[in-house]
Every structure is written in C-alpha cells, then in structure tokens.
Amino acid sequence: xxxxxxxxxxxxxxxxxxxxxxxxxxxxxxxxxxxxxxxxxxxxxxxxxxxxxxxxxxxxxxxxxxxxxxxxxxxxxxxxxxxxxxxxxxxxxxxxxxxxxxxxxxxxxxxxxxxxxxxxxxxxxxxxxxxxxxxxxxxxxxxxxxxxxxxxxxxxxxxxxxxxxxxxxxxxxxxxxxxxxxxxxxxxxxxxxxxxxxxxxxxxxxxxxxxxxxxxxxxxxxxxxxxxxxxxxxxxxxxxxxxxxxxxxxxxxxxxxxxxxxxxxxxxxxxxxxxxxxxxxxxxxxxxxxxxxxxxxxxxxxxxxxxxxxxxxxxxxxxxxxxxxxxxxxxxxxxxxxxxxxxxxxxxxxxxxxxxxxxxxxxxxxxxxxxxxxxxxxxxx
Numbered sequence: 001x002x003x004x005x006x007x008x009x010x011x012x013x014x015x016x017x018x019x020x021x022x023x024x025x026x027x028x029x030x031x032x033x034x035x036x037x038x039x040x041x042x043x044x045x046x047x048x049x050x051x052x053x054x055x056x057x058x059x060x061x062x063x064x065x066x067x068x069x070x071x072x073x074x075x076x077x078x079x080x081x082x083x084x085x086x087x088x089x090x091x092x093x094x095x096x097x098x099x100x101x102x103x104x105x106x107x108x109x110x111x112x113x114x115x116x117x118x119x120x121x122x123x124x125x126x127x128x129x130x131x132x133x134x135x136x137x138x139x140x141x142x143x144x145x146x147x148x149x150x151x152x153x154x155x156x157x158x159x160x161x162x163x164x165x166x167x168x169x170x171x172x173x174x175x176x177x178x179x180x181x182x183x184x185x186x187x188x189x190x191x192x193x194x195x196x197x198x199x200x201x202x203x204x205x206x207x208x209x210x211x212x213x214x215x216x217x218x219x220x221x222x223x224x225x226x227x228x229x230x231x232x233x234x235x236x237x238x239x240x241x242x243x244x245x246x247x248x249x250x251x252x253x254x255x256x257x258x259x260x261x262x263x264x265x266x267x268x269x270x271x272x273x274x275x276x277x278x279x280x281x282x283x284x285x286x287x288x289x290x291x292x293x294x295x296x297x298x299x300x301x302x303x304x305x306x307x308x309x310x311x312x313x314x315x316x317x318x319x320x321x322x323x324x325x326x327x328x329x330x331x332x333x334x335x336x337x338x339x340x341x342x343x344x345x346x347x348x349x350x351x352x353x354x355x356x357x358x359x360x361x362x363x364x365x366x367x368x369x370x371x372x373x374x375x376x377x378x379x380x381x
Contacts, residue, residue, distance in 0.1 A: 010069045011068055012067050012231060012232075013052070013065070013066055013067075013231070013233075013234060013239065013242075014197050014229045014231060015063075015065075015229070015245075015246070016063045016228070016230075017060060017063075017228045018060060018201065018205055018223060018224075019059060019223070020059050020060060021221050021224045023224070024059060025058040026058075026059070026222070027059065027060075027061070030263075030264075033056045033264045035211060036061065036204075037054070040054060040204060041276070043155075043156060043200060043203050046152040046156035046193075046194070047196070047199065047200045048070075048195050049066065049068070049200050050065070050066040050068065050283065050286055051063060051266075052066055052243065052266075052287050053246050053265075053280075053283055053284070054246070054266045055250070055265040057249055057253065057264075063201075064283075065200065066286060067200075069195070070082050070141075070142045070194075075141065075142050139188065140188060142191060149187065149190065151164075152194075153167060171183045201229075205227065208222070209222045239288070240288075240297055240298070244298060244301040246265070246266075247265050247302075248302070249262075249265070250262035259298075266280040266283060267280070267298060270291060271295070
C-alpha cells in the first residue's frame with residue numbers, strides 16, 4: 001500500500017502524534033513513560049533535533065519538534081544545501097520498481113528500479129530476460145566528524161551496554177583490515193537517520209516497540225499505523241496554539257485539573273525540578289526566548305479553560321463568529337489539518353471549506369492546503 005506524502009521543509013516545526021493500536025492504554029505505567037521521555041531526548045540528540053514540547057498520555061504521545069537545517073560546517077559540498085528528500089526517503093526513481101513491459105523486445109531500454117529489488121528478484125529478472133539495473137543510492141550531502149558522531153551514538157544507545165564503544169572498536173578493526181569503504185558506508189547510513197522527522201519517529205517508535213516485546217512480553221503490532229505530523233508556521237501565536245494544545249491533553253481527558261498537575265508533560269516538567277526539568281525549559285526557551293515568557297503565555301491560554309465545544313464562539317457586530325484563542329486550538333491544530341497557521345484569514349478559509357467528514361486529513365487536506373502561500377520551499381516526503 002502506497003504511503004501518503006508528508007510535507008517537509010528546511011528548518012521546520014512539526015507537531016507529531018503516535019497512537020497505540022486499538023487505543024489501548026499500554027503506556028499507562030509510569031516506568032514506561034519515564035523510559036519514553038529518556039529515549040525521546042536521547043534520540044533527538046543523536047538526530048540533531050530539538051524537542052520543544054511533549055506529552056505522554058496512556059494511549060498516545062505528542063511531540064513538538066524543531067528539525068533544523070544541517071549546519072553548514074557539515075556540508076560535504078560547500079554552498080550546496082543537502083537535499084531534504086534524500087534524508088527522508090529514497091529518491092523518486094527508487095520508490096516503485098518499474099519492469100520492462102515487453103520482455104520479448106530486446107531493444108527496449110534498461111529500466112532503472114533503484115535500490116528496491118532483492119537479490120532473488122534480480123536473479124529471477126535475469127532468468128526471465130527482463131532488463132533491469134539498480135541505481136546507487138545518492139549521498140546525503142553532509143558528513144559529521146567521527147568524534148561528534150560517536151558522541152551522538154552514545155546518546156542514541158544510552159543505557160545499552162556501551163553500544164557506541166562497540167561501534168568504534170568495530171570501525172577500528174575494519175580499518176586495520178583495509179576495509180575503510182565499509183566504515184564509510186556505515187557512517188553514511190547513520191547520517192541518513194539525522195535531521196529528519198520521519199527517521200526520528202521511526203527510531204523512537206522502534207525503541208519503544210523493542211522494549212515492549214523484549215521486557216514486557218508484548219506480541220504483535222504495538223502502534224496504530226504511522227505517526228501523524230502537522231507542519232507549524234514559525235509564528236509566535238502558532239507555536240503558542242500548538243504547545244497549548246499539547247499540554248492541555250490531560251485536563252481535556254479528565255486526568256488532571258491543570259497541565260502542571262500532569263507529571264508526564266513538558267509544562268509540568270519545566271515547572272518542577274525533576275530529571276527532565278532543564279530539558280523541558282530549554283525546549284520552551286527555543287520556542288519563545290525565555291521560560292518565564294513561555295510560562296506567562298501558556299498560563300494565559302490555560303485560564304481560558306479551552307472549552308470542549310468550539311462552536312460556541314462569540315458573534316461580533318457584523319454577525320461573524322469570532323473565535324477565542326482556545327477555540328482556535330480546537331479548530332486548527334493537531335489532526336485537523338496537515339498544516340497549521342495562526343493567520344485568521346487562513347483559519348476562516350479552512351472553516352468555510354471543511355468537508356462534512358471533519359477533520360480533514362490525508363492527501364485531500366494536503367492538496368487543499370497547498371493552495372495557501374508558504375514562505376519556505378516545500379518538499380513532499
């Protein structure tokens with residue numbers, strides 16, 4: 001089954017959610033939540049991604065991510081920005097293998113099929129007389145110094161029996177045998193896992209699944225399909241809407257009266273003095289400049305109580321509905337659309353054109369929302 005395209009931009013902000021299969025409350029144990037937050041930050045350090053806000057619920061999780069552009073000091077070709085598509089997925093010609101339609105026509109040009117076919121598929125194609133050739137995977141366009149890479153691997157394999165040291169020893173052994181090319185291939189494979197929201201979520205969900213299968217005896221699929229990502233504008237109000245929505249999940253579910261009372265959200269962590277308090281505050285400082293400013297803004301939104309029904313908006317003199325900040329969060333953030341903007345014109349146009357099957361998600365929403373102007377170049381990934 002074909003995957004839906006995602007909207008990817010350089011130096012982008014994303015609100016990401018992942019839900020447990022069957023909406024089961026498998027994340028209810030506090031020990032599990034603590035491990036998830038630890039992995040969430042460790043994997044972010046490896047990928048070069050900033051975690052701005054988060055909330056771990058019993059059946060799903062929210063993460064507000066900033067995926068920065070690869071620093072210029074790492075670019076292999078100075079002046080050439082590494083392509084986002086190469087970091088996120090295979091190039092277009094590699095996504096679906098194409099086979100020559102008429103094997104009897106020997107003059108038919110060789111059809112590139114990328115890096116998809118297996119060894120068995122290539123042997124069978126040769127036996128059937130199907131002309132096919134594989135294309136080399138393109139380079140990532142950046143390279144990180146080995147000492148920095150090993151430091152990041154230490155964060156990725158935190159608590160996993162010196163995983164980074166084992167990799168360093170293996171590379172040293174391969175180099176002593178004259179197999180430097182294999183080391184470079186391994187390093188390039190690691191680079192592909194960096195500066196990508198897709199690779200970050202893949203690693204995080206895989207780490208959680210492995211823990212459930214290995215330590216808790218879970219069997220079968222843990223997650224309810226792929227993660228959902230929402231592109232967020234770099235506007236102060238847009239960032240405030242999304243972070244407020246994330247923090248308010250526990251009160252909305254009746255699990256706490258206020259976000260600061262829910263231990264497993266970034267706002268509560270930032271307000272306290274626990275293991276993740278400094279990281280949570282740093283995330284909000286990246287969003288709003290200072291933790292005090294972020295706290296004041298969030299408290300102002302929380303005082304609005306985030307009503308359950310967004311349809312009860314105030315009506316102004318000309319009869320148009322005026323939505324409060326908290327109601328805008330209900331209407332325009334998270335799973336409602338594949339793109340989030342604080343602009344009132346954008347929100348009004350979205351409300352006016354929403355189909356009967358609300359919320360609008362998937363390719364139809366991407367197609368609709370692509371008609372709006374976006375200040376940065378978009379890449380489907």
